[in-house]
Amino acid sequence: MMKRSLGEKIFCVINIFVMIFVICVVIFPLLHIFSVSVSDRIAVASLQVGIWPKGFNFAAYQKILSNPVFKRSFINTVCLTIVGTFLSIIVITMIAYALSKEFFFGKKLVTYFFVITMYFSGGLIPTYLVISNYLNLNNSYLAYILPSLVNVFYVIVVRSQLETVPQDLIDSGYIDGANEFRVLFNIILPVITPTIAAVSMFIALGRWNMWFPVLLYSTKENMWTLQYYLRNVVFGKFLENTKNAPQMVDADIIPPKNYQMASIILVALPIVSIYPFVQKYFVKGILAGSVKG
Amino acid sequence: MSRDLPIYGLLLPGVILLIIFHYLPLFGIVIAFQDFVPFKGVIASKWVGFRNFAYFLTDENFWLVMKNTLEINIMQIIFGFPVPILFALFLNELWSNRFKKTVQTISYLPHFISWVVAASIVTSILSPSTGIVNQFLKNVFGIQPIHFLAMPKYFRPIIIISSIWKEFGMNAVYYMAALSSIDLQLYEASRIDGAGKLRQTWHITLPGIKNITIVLLVLQVGSLVTIGFERIFLLYNPLVYEVGDVISTYTYRIGIEQARYSLTAAIGFTQSFVNFILVYLTNRLAKAFAGWALW
Numbered sequence: 001m002m003k004r005s006l007g008e009k010i011f012c013v014i015n016i017f018v019m020i021f022v023i024c025v026v027i028f029p030l031l032h033i034f035s036v037s038v039s040d041r042i043a044v045a046s047l048q049v050g051i052w053p054k055g056f057n058f059a060a061y062q063k064i065l066s067n068p069v070f071k072r073s074f075i076n077t078v079c080l081t082i083v084g085t086f087l088s089i090i091v092i093t094m095i096a097y098a099l100s101k102e103f104f105f106g107k108k109l110v111t112y113f114f115v116i117t118m119y120f121s122g123g124l125i126p127t128y129l130v131i132s133n134y135l136n137l138n139n140s141y142l143a144y145i146l147p148s149l150v151n152v153f154y155v156i157v158v159r160s161q162l163e164t165v166p167q168d169l170i171d172s173g174y175i176d177g178a179n180e181f182r183v184l185f186n187i188i189l190p191v192i193t194p195t196i197a198a199v200s201m202f203i204a205l206g207r208w209n210m211w212f213p214v215l216l217y218s219t220k221e222n223m224w225t226l227q228y229y230l231r232n233v234v235f236g237k238f239l240e241n242t243k244n245a246p247q248m249v250d251a252d253i254i255p256p257k258n259y260q261m262a263s264i265i266l267v268a269l270p271i272v273s274i275y276p277f278v279q280k281y282f283v284k285g286i287l288a289g290s291v292k293g
Numbered sequence: 294m295s296r297d298l299p300i301y302g303l304l305l306p307g308v309i310l311l312i313i314f315h316y317l318p319l320f321g322i323v324i325a326f327q328d329f330v331p332f333k334g335v336i337a338s339k340w341v342g343f344r345n346f347a348y349f350l351t352d353e354n355f356w357l358v359m360k361n362t363l364e365i366n367i368m369q370i371i372f373g374f375p376v377p378i379l380f381a382l383f384l385n386e387l388w389s390n391r392f393k394k395t396v397q398t399i400s401y402l403p404h405f406i407s408w409v410v411a412a413s414i415v416t417s418i419l420s421p422s423t424g425i426v427n428q429f430l431k432n433v434f435g436i437q438p439i440h441f442l443a444m445p446k447y448f449r450p451i452i453i454i455s456s457i458w459k460e461f462g463m464n465a466v467y468y469m470a471a472l473s474s475i476d477l478q479l480y481e482a483s484r485i486d487g488a489g490k491l492r493q494t495w496h497i498t499l500p501g502i503k504n505i506t507i508v509l510l511v512l513q514v515g516s517l518v519t520i521g522f523e524r525i526f527l528l529y530n531p532l533v534y535e536v537g538d539v540i541s542t543y544t545y546r547i548g549i550e551q552a553r554y555s556l557t558a559a560i561g562f563t564q565s566f567v568n569f570i571l572v573y574l575t576n577r578l579a580k581a582f583a584g585w586a587l588w
Contacts, residue, residue, distance in 0.1 A: 008490060011386070018383050019396045025458070026399055029414050032425055036417075047428050091310070094303040104297040110304060117311055119569065122318025123561030124541075125548045129324075130317050133331050147314040150307050180299035209407035212523070216549065227409040234413040235527060257423050264417070268410045275405040276398060283401075283466050 030268070037061070037261035044258055060262035070266075072222050073229040076141075080225065081207040084145045088203045089196060091150055096158035097184045114152045128216060143217040144210065144225075154199045157288060161195040162188065198285040201278050208271065230267045234260055325559035345559035355560065358543040359518075361536060366517050369453055374510065376461045381468035382498065397469070400462025408459075412527035415455050416442065448533040452524055467505050475501040507582050515575035518567050540564055 004012075031051055036044055040055030048054055064070050098104070099111060121127075127147065137143035165188055173183040189196065211227035218224070224232075325345055327338045349355040380400070387393045403411065418424050421438040430436040441447045479497045488496070522541040529537040540560070548557030 011490065012388060015383055015386055016392075019387065019392070022380065023396060023399050026402055026462070029418060029458075030402075033414055033417060047423060050425065091306050095307040098300045098303040101300060104300045110308075113308065114311070117315045119572075120319060120565065121315065122321050123558065123565060124544055125554050125557040125561060126318035126321030126324065127314070128549065129331065129554060130314070130321060134317075135313070146310060150310050150315075155307075180303060184303070205405065209409070211407075211409055227407050230413060231409050231527065234409075234416055257417075260413070260417060264410055264413045268406055271405045271407075272402065275402065279398060279401050279405075282404075282463070286463065286466055287470055 030272075033261050033264050037258060037265050039258075041258065057258070060258040061266070063259065064262055064266060069221050069224065070229055070263075073224040073226050076222075076224065077208060077226040080141065080144055080210070081204055084149070084207045085200055085204045087145065088149050088151070088154075089200055092154050092199070093158055093184065093189065093196065095150070096155045096162055097180075097188065099155070100159050100162040114155060117150075118152050132217060137217060139218050139220055139223060141223070144213045147213070148206075151203070154203070157199060157285075158192070158195060161192050165191055194284075195288075198281040198288070201281045202285055205271070226267050230263055233263045322558055322562050324555050325562045327555055329555040329558070331554070341555075345556050346563065349556060349560055349563075354543070357535070358538050358540050362520050362539040363517060365449055365452065365537075365539065366513075366520060368449060369456060370510070370513050372453055373457045373461075374513065376457050377464035378468055378502070378506065380461055381465040381472060381502075382494070384465065384469065385472045385498075397462070397465075400465065402462070403459040404463040406459070408521075408523035408527060411455060411459055412524060415451060415528060419451070442528060443530065443532045445533050445536045448529070448537045452528065452537070455528075456521070456524060464509075467509060468502050471502045471505045472498065508579055511575045511579040511582075515572040516568070517571060518564055 028051060032049075035051060035053040036049045037060060038056055038058060039049045039053045040057040041059075043049050043054035095114065099107070099114070101107070122130075131137050131143050131147060137146075169187060169191070170183060173187045178186065209227055211225055211231060214223065214225055214228040321335070324335060324338070326340060326342060327335070328341050328344075329335070329338045384393060384396060387396070418426050419441040421427055421440040426441070427436075427438040431438065439447075441451060475497065480493055483493050483497060518540065520539045520541055522545070525537060525539050525542050526545065529542065544557050544560055544564075547553050
C-alpha cells in the first residue's frame with residue numbers, strides 16, 4: 001500500500017462529494033416523481049412533496065392499472081418487444097452468417113447492398129409514403145415491426161463475432177450431414193450467445209421505447225404503446241377525455257398531477273428495475289461497436 | 294452456384310425487407326424533383342426540376358431551422374462534450390472499486406429511460422403551477438413562477454441539460470475504457486520522479502484518452518446537421534419555435550402534418566447530402582489526427 005499525501009486525501013474527500021452530487025442529480029428527479037405519485041392528495045395539492053413522500057395514496061396507481069387503454073398499451077409493448085426482437089435477431093443472424101462465408105457468388109455485391117443502407121436513407125417522407133400510401137400498413141402492427149427489423153450495424157457486429165468461430169466446428173456439422181440452417185442454429189448460435197444476448201438487449205430497449213411509428217401510422221387507441229400512452233397523458237389531451245379523467249375513487253379525488261406522475265413511474269419502472277442486471281451487456285456492446293463496426 | 298443456394302436462402306428475408314423499407318424510399322427521393330401527388334403516383338406526377346430546392350433555399354423558415362439545428366448542436370458540443378470526460382476523470386480517481394462501480398451503474402440509469410419519460414419528468418418539474426423547481430425558487434428566493442418551457446431564453450439550456458443528464462454516464466464508458474488501459478507503471482515511474490497528481494494527469498492520463506476524445510468529437514461534428522428528433526419534438530411548442538425548431542421537427546410538421554411531400558423530400562435530400570459530406574470529411578480528419586476511421 002502506497003502512502004497518500006495530505007493533498008491526495010483532501011482531493012479524495014472532495015471527489016466523494018462530487019460523486020454523491022452526481023448520484024443525487026441522477027436520482028432526485030425520479031425520486032421526486034415517485035414521491036408525488038404516492039403522496040396523499042392534500043400534500044400534492046398544496047405542493048409539499050419534495051424528495052420524500054408525504055402520506056400514502058395509491059389511488060392513482062389503481063386507477064391507471066385498471067384503465068383499459070393503459071392495459072392494452074402495456075400488452076402491445078410487451079408483445080411488440082418480444083416479437084420484434086426475436087424476428088430481428090433471426091434475420092440479422094441469418095444475414096451475418098451468410099456474409100461470414102468465405103466465398104459465395106456475388107458476395108461483394110451483396111455486402112455493398114447491406115452496407116450502403118447504413119450511409120444513405122430515404123428520410124422521413126419517402127419512408128412514410130411507402131409504408132402508409134403504397135403498402136397501406138396504416139393501423140397495422142406490421143408498420144411498427146417490419147421497417148426497423150434489419151439493422152445492418154448489428155449485422156456487422158454479429159458477423160465479426162462469427163468470423164472468430166473455428167472452421168473445424170462448422171465442418172464437423174457438415175460431416176454429420178446438417179444443412180446451413182441447422183449448422184447456424186444448432187452449432188454456431190450456442191457459441192456466440194453472449195454477442196447475441198448483447199445485441200438483443202439493444203434491440204429490445206429500442207423496441208420498448210418505441211412510439212414515433214404509433215404517431216405516424218395508427219389512429220386507434222388499441223394500437224398504442226406504453227411510451228405513446230405516456231406522451232398522451234403528459235403532453236396530450238388524454239386526461240381531458242371524460243372517460244379517462246381522474247375521478248372519484250373511494251371519495252378521494254386523484255389530482256391529475258398524481259395521475260401523470262404515477263403514469264411516468266409505471267412506464268419507467270420495468271426498465272429501471274431490469275437495467276442493473278443488463279447494463280454490463282450494454283457497456284460491452286458499446287465498446288465492441290466502437291472497436292471498428 | 295447451386296452450392297450457394299442455401300446462402301441466398303439465408304439472405305432472402307433481409308434483402309426483401311431492405312428493398313421494401315430502405316431502397317424503395319431511397320429511390321422515392323425522386324419526388325423531390327416532382328410536384329408529387331399521392332394518388333397520381335411517382336410515374337404520373339409532374340417533373341419540376343429544382344423548383345422545390347429553389348423554394349426552400351429562399352425560404353427564411355428553412356434558414357431559421359438550419360441555424361437552430363447548428364446552434365443547438367454546437368452548444369451541445371461546447372457544454373455537453375466535456376461532461377463525460379470530467380466525470381470519467383473524477384470517477385477514475387476513486388480509491389474504492391465498489392463505490393466506483395456503484396456510481397457508474399447509477400450514472401447509466403438515465404440512458405435506459407426513454408425520451409418520453411425524460412421529457413415528461415422535465416415538463417413536470419418545470420411546471421409553473423405545480424413544478425418543484427418553481428416551488429423552490431418561490432420559497433427560497435421569492436421569485437414568481439416562471440413558465441420555463443414557454444420562454445425562448447430557457448428552451449435551449451433545458452434541451453442541453455436534459456441531454457447531458459440522459460447520456461453523460463453512457464458516454465463516459467468510452468473514456469473509462471481508455472483510462473483503464475493506461476499502464477499503471479507509468480504512474481509509478483512518474484511518482485518516483487516526483488511528479489504530483491496534477492502533472493500525472495497532464496502527462497499520463499490526458500494523453501491516454503486523447504485518441505478516443507478526438508474520435509468522439511469528430512463524430513459529433515460529423516452529425517452537426519442531424520439532431521435528435523424526440524427530445525425537441527416532445528418539449529417544444531409554438532412559443533419557442535424561433536429558438537427550438539430544428540430541421541427534423543420542421544420536416545415533420547410540413548411533411549406529415551401539412552402533407553407537402555415534395556418540398557419535404559427536397560429538404561430531406563439536402564440534409565442527407567450535407568450530412569454525408571460532413572461525415573466523409575470528419576472521417577478523413579479522424580484518420581489524420583488519430584489514425585482511426587469509420588471506414
